[in-house]
Amino acid sequence: MPLVDLRSDTVTRPTPAMRRAMAAAEVGDDFYGEDPTVNQLQEAAARRLGHEAALFVPSGTMANEIAIRVLTEPGQEVLADERSHVVQYEMAGMAVLSGVVPHPVDTGDGRLRPEHVRGALKPPALNRAPLGLVVLENTHNLAGGTVSTAEETRAVISACREAGLHVHIDGARLWNAAVALGVPPAELARGADTVMVTLSKGLCCPVGSILAGSAARIEKARRVRQQLGGGMRQAGVLAAAGLVALESMVARLAEDHANARLLAESLARCPGVRVAPAATNIVVGHLEDRTASEVATALKGHGVLAGAMDGRTLRLVTHHDVSRGDCERASSALAEVFGAPARR
Numbered sequence: 001m002p003l004v005d006l007r008s009d010t011v012t013r014p015t016p017a018m019r020r021a022m023a024a025a026e027v028g029d030d031f032y033g034e035d036p037t038v039n040q041l042q043e044a045a046a047r048r049l050g051h052e053a054a055l056f057v058p059s060g061t062m063a064n065e066i067a068i069r070v071l072t073e074p075g076q077e078v079l080a081d082e083r084s085h086v087v088q089y090e091m092a093g094m095a096v097l098s099g100v101v102p103h104p105v106d107t108g109d110g111r112l113r114p115e116h117v118r119g120a121l122k123p124p125a126l127n128r129a130p131l132g133l134v135v136l137e138n139t140h141n142l143a144g145g146t147v148s149t150a151e152e153t154r155a156v157i158s159a160c161r162e163a164g165l166h167v168h169i170d171g172a173r174l175w176n177a178a179v180a181l182g183v184p185p186a187e188l189a190r191g192a193d194t195v196m197v198t199l200s201k202g203l204c205c206p207v208g209s210i211l212a213g214s215a216a217r218i219e220k221a222r223r224v225r226q227q228l229g230g231g232m233r234q235a236g237v238l239a240a241a242g243l244v245a246l247e248s249m250v251a252r253l254a255e256d257h258a259n260a261r262l263l264a265e266s267l268a269r270c271p272g273v274r275v276a277p278a279a280t281n282i283v284v285g286h287l288e289d290r291t292a293s294e295v296a297t298a299l300k301g302h303g304v305l306a307g308a309m310d311g312r313t314l315r316l317v318t319h320h321d322v323s324r325g326d327c328e329r330a331s332s333a334l335a336e337v338f339g340a341p342a343r344r
């Protein structure tokens, strides 16, 4: 029986419709701005995110790092939740590429609020690095796919504005947040200087993220992308998959959320596991007396791949390439591995 791969939504493969669109894509040299499919994707993404312009970039990490470079000056601090992607998983990129350092705060649930911004402000002093930028992550990956609403996002952005700070949204899974809340993605991206969204996670594209913002910022972002070696040529073959993703892969994320709820309920029945109800497609379980790698190895013996995020944190992520039946199989595997009561 094939493995049920719940390690990440990045394992998704392009759909047959994407492969057809990629094969038929009209292309040109994007260095000259002449790839019609890339241009079409950038325009469609900017519209959906409610920003003036957008740039197609190879990865979410590169989009975040470009945004940090465009929105900061060397010597500044970047406020972000301590478990956010820009703090944990970008190889200290902000320090290396932009000369800025993270100012991490513990928000508990990944949702940065106005009080975190106000609490991080410092009186100006000759010998203190000023805050320059705030990075929000929606949904929040390590906190368990938690969602910030449009109202919460507006409130924190307005606290940033009062303090003269720029705002970038790491919306790798903003699509999931929008579907969970039943609002257009633009509602969750409004007011930020830049927003990044990923096409290669739950939306199944093989490659690609989008950075959106004002036309002037995106022009600067294009130059930084070039400097980082992220300029592409006939990238329309990739952008074609992105267009299919925007048109047909967003609404179905609700299925992934329902499957994650099933897994969260199953994990909650396991002894020695703390788990929050799944808000989107990510389930994070905190293990009291077993290591995450030991549990992941045991699950693999039952045909299920799970992520060991750190010593005691197990992550299960639902996506297009795991069905309801696969998640039911994974629930039974959890019950066996933990000796938990079976599902009724």
Ligand SMILES: Cc1ncc(COP(=O)(O)O)c(C=O)c1O
Binding pocket: 058, 059, 060, 061, 062, 064, 085, 137, 139, 141, 170, 172, 173, 198, 200, 209
């Ligand atoms: C919240 C978040 N931001 C950014 C990224 C980076 O995306 P990429 O893997 O395309 O670099 C990820 C990837 O998992 C993520 O979860």
